[in-house]
Amino acid sequence: MALVxxxxxxxxxxxxxxxxxxxxxxPRIRVLEEDISVPVAEVRRxxxxxxxxxxxxxxxxxxxxxxxxxxxxxxxxxxxxxxLGASEIEFYTLHYPASIGMDWPVAQAxxxxxxxxxxxxxxxxxxxDASPAVLCARKEADTSRDRxxxxxxxxxxxxxxxxxxxxxxxxxxxxxxxxxxxxxxRAVHTWVLRCxxxxxxxxxxxxxxxxxxxx
Numbered sequence: 001m002a003l004v005x006x007x008x009x010x011x012x013x014x015x016x017x018x019x020x021x022x023x024x025x026x027p028r029i030r031v032l033e034e035d036i037s038v039p040v041a042e043v044r045r046x047x048x049x050x051x052x053x054x055x056x057x058x059x060x061x062x063x064x065x066x067x068x069x070x071x072x073x074x075x076x077x078x079x080x081x082x083x084l085g086a087s088e089i090e091f092y093t094l095h096y097p098a099s100i101g102m103d104w105p106v107a108q109a110x111x112x113x114x115x116x117x118x119x120x121x122x123x124x125x126x127x128x129d130a131s132p133a134v135l136c137a138r139k140e141a142d143t144s145r146d147r148x149x150x151x152x153x154x155x156x157x158x159x160x161x162x163x164x165x166x167x168x169x170x171x172x173x174x175x176x177x178x179x180x181x182x183x184x185x186r187a188v189h190t191w192v193l194r195c196x197x198x199x200x201x202x203x204x205x206x207x208x209x210x211x212x213x214x215x
Contacts, residue, residue: 002074002075003195004080004120004122005124006086006087006088006126007125008085008087008126008127009129009130010129010135010153010161011135011139011147011149012135012139012150013135013138014138014181015083015128018185018188019033019083021188022081022188022192025189029077029080029192030074031081031083032070032080033083035066038062038066039062042062043059043062051100053102053104056096056106060092061110063089063093064089064113064114064117067117067120068116071085086117087125087165090114090118092157093106094114095160099152124171124195125168125170126174127165127166127174128176129174130175
């Protein structure tokens with residue numbers, strides 16, 4: 001089974017920058033950038049509305065299946081670094097409804113799918129963190145990407161996301177406010193090498209607070 005590492009954090013924090021640097025400079029790993037083109041196309045084809053509970057369940061089943069498929073394809077590599085990954089899909093599935101004021105029983109309705117998704121979680125996660133002001137500045141400086149979801153993510157989801165990931169096993173935090181892109185990439189690379197060198201547990205619990213900090 002592949003060693004799966006995940007880069008996490010808010011929008012515009014530098015996950016994709018670091019992932020692409022690793023892909024270009026570290027030949028011992030396979031980098032999987034976020035790819036949601038398949039479920040997004042299916043959502044559009046079916047005309048699904050994520051503000052409707054029944055549609056939301058269908059949408060998240062599509063995203064969960066997509067993530068499991070990506071994870072299964074990665075198992076032929078010895079080490080994989082994902083931009084986001086399975087835990088991101090789990091977090092969003094469980095917490096997006098509350099961010100729009102909905103109290104839906106998502107965990108119960110999608111219990112089998114979420115159980116399958118959790119088997120694809122990364123052994124180690126690096127949560128790249130930055131202040132709201134820094135994230136906003138980086139977002140404004142990057143005109144190459146559509147970030148229409150940025151404000152909602154920053155104010156409604158990111159605070160909850162920090163807390164949720166802090167409670168997951170194998171999660172470390174890296175504060176990036178003062179880091180240049182080059183420094184960020186080197187710090188992420190150092191973390192990857194450390195994870196590759198560390199003995200890997202046969203099995204990890206889920207929901208245990210084992211957070212460390214490297215920033």
